[in-house]
Amino acid sequence: MTSPQALLELAVAVAAEAGRMLVDERPAGLEVETKSSPTDVVTQMDKAAERLIVERIRAERPGDAFLGEEGGEQGGEGAGVRWVIDPIDGTVNYLYDLPDWAVSVAAEVDGTAVAGAVVLPRRGETFTAVEGGGALLHTASGVRELRVNTGVPLDRALVATGFGYGADRRAHQAAVLTGVLPNIRDIRRGGSACVDLCALAAGRVDAYFERGVQAWDVAAGALIVAEAGGRTGGLHGAPVSPEFAIAAAPDLFGALHDLLAPLDPAHD
Numbered sequence: 001m002t003s004p005q006a007l008l009e010l011a012v013a014v015a016a017e018a019g020r021m022l023v024d025e026r027p028a029g030l031e032v033e034t035k036s037s038p039t040d041v042v043t044q045m046d047k048a049a050e051r052l053i054v055e056r057i058r059a060e061r062p063g064d065a066f067l068g069e070e071g072g073e074q075g076g077e078g079a080g081v082r083w084v085i086d087p088i089d090g091t092v093n094y095l096y097d098l099p100d101w102a103v104s105v106a107a108e109v110d111g112t113a114v115a116g117a118v119v120l121p122r123r124g125e126t127f128t129a130v131e132g133g134g135a136l137l138h139t140a141s142g143v144r145e146l147r148v149n150t151g152v153p154l155d156r157a158l159v160a161t162g163f164g165y166g167a168d169r170r171a172h173q174a175a176v177l178t179g180v181l182p183n184i185r186d187i188r189r190g191g192s193a194c195v196d197l198c199a200l201a202a203g204r205v206d207a208y209f210e211r212g213v214q215a216w217d218v219a220a221g222a223l224i225v226a227e228a229g230g231r232t233g234g235l236h237g238a239p240v241s242p243e244f245a246i247a248a249a250p251d252l253f254g255a256l257h258d259l260l261a262p263l264d265p266a267h268d
Contacts, residue, residue, distance in 0.1 A: 002061075004130045007081065007107035008115035011220075012128060014056045015103040018049040018087060019121035022094070022103070030095060043095065046070055049087035053105060057083055069216045082108045084219035089118075090192030099123055104194040106219035116220030118194050127198040127224050135201050135227035146201040146228040148248070154255040157206040157248075160188045160196040164212040172264075173211065179263040193245075197221030200247055201228035207248035207256050211264065214242060222247065235261050 022045055030043045050070045057064060058075075065082040066074040083105065088094050090101030099122035106116040114131040127146070129135040135146040159180070163173050181187060188205055190196055194217060196208045201224045218240055222232045231253045234244040244264070248256055 002081070004107070004109075004114040004133070007109075008117065008128060008130050010057060010060060011083075011105040011107055011115055011117040012119070012126060014053045015105045015117045015119040016126065017056065018052050019103045019119045021052060022049055022088065023121045026094075032095065043088075043091060045094070046088045046091055049103065050085055053085050053087060053103075054083075067215060069214070080109055082111075084108060084113070084216050086194065086216040089194045089217060090190075093191045098191070100190045100192055100195050102192055102195050102198075104216065104220045106223060108219070113219050113223040116223040118198050118220050118224065120195065120198075125198075127201065127220075129220075129224040129227040131223065131227070133227065135224045137198075137202055146224070147203065148200055148225065148228050148230040149203045149206050150229070150249045150251055152206045152249065152252055154183060154252065154259065155185070157184045157252060157256070158186055158188060159184050159256070160190060160199060160205045160208040162189060162191070162193055162196065162210040162213075169212065176260070176263045180259060183259055193217040194221040197225050197247060200230060201225050207246070207252055209244070209246045209256065209260055211244050212242055213240070213245045218245060233257075235264070 026045060032043055047070050050068045054066055067082060068085040070087060086104040088101055089104050093101040103119045106113045116129050118127040124140055126138040137144050137146055163170050193210060193213050198221055199205045200208050222240055225232055225247050230247055231250045232240050232247040234241055246257055
């Protein structure tokens with residue numbers, strides 16, 4: 001079986017190539033389509049980046065399966081390895097030429113993420129993790145090990161979050177924030193779930209929560225958080241899912257969960 005380190009090297013290579021393409025070949029006028037709502041957008045570059053990633057991986061590993069934001073489930077029936085791909089996490093940021101978007105590629109073995117790479121081309125940053133091997137930030141100035149902030153009480157926590165695309169969900173999320181804000185240091189909303197998770201791993205925020213994330217949004221980022229010493233999960237002991245995602249240092253996770261649970265019951 002291929003080692004997690006080899007899977008990581010392939011994830012980094014294809015994510016970096018896609019990131020370069022997204023920067024170098026970004027057209028002056030992007031073709032924008034909508035998906036679930038007028039604010040849920042996809043561009044021709046999202047689709048091109050996912051095609052590139054899948055083609056490169058398939059050339060190296062023809063039997064593997066894929067789950068991509070734009071292409072859905074593909075191939076590899078019975079394969080032990082599945083690649084979970086978000087070609088541009090933060091498409092609205094990309095559309096507006098804001099820097100906080102990323103290419104996210106994770107490799108799962110039998111349903112568990114064992115390697116993940118998140119590349120921020122406009123920031124010159126690559127976040128990586130291997131199951132059991134720690135999490136790293138690679139930049140032009142070097143490589144550093146990532147650790148989440150610990151010992152932060154809830155009322156001093158800087159918390160990242162995101163919002164859904166539907167008007168009803170956004171209204172609900174805004175109502176939740178009215179209960180969260182008085183109990184924490186402040187909120188940050190960057191526009192990319194995987195970038196938020198990497199920020200948590202790097203100690204740039206203390207926690208993260210969001211309703212509505214999909215597997216491709218968090219597969220690589222959640223592994224990076226875990227390998228940086230953080231905890232991820234949903235509400236009431238559930239795993240991370242579209243129902244809810246929370247991530248923080250273990251000593252902050254419980255307090256944030258207990259704040260959020262009564263504020264955000266099941267909501268479509």
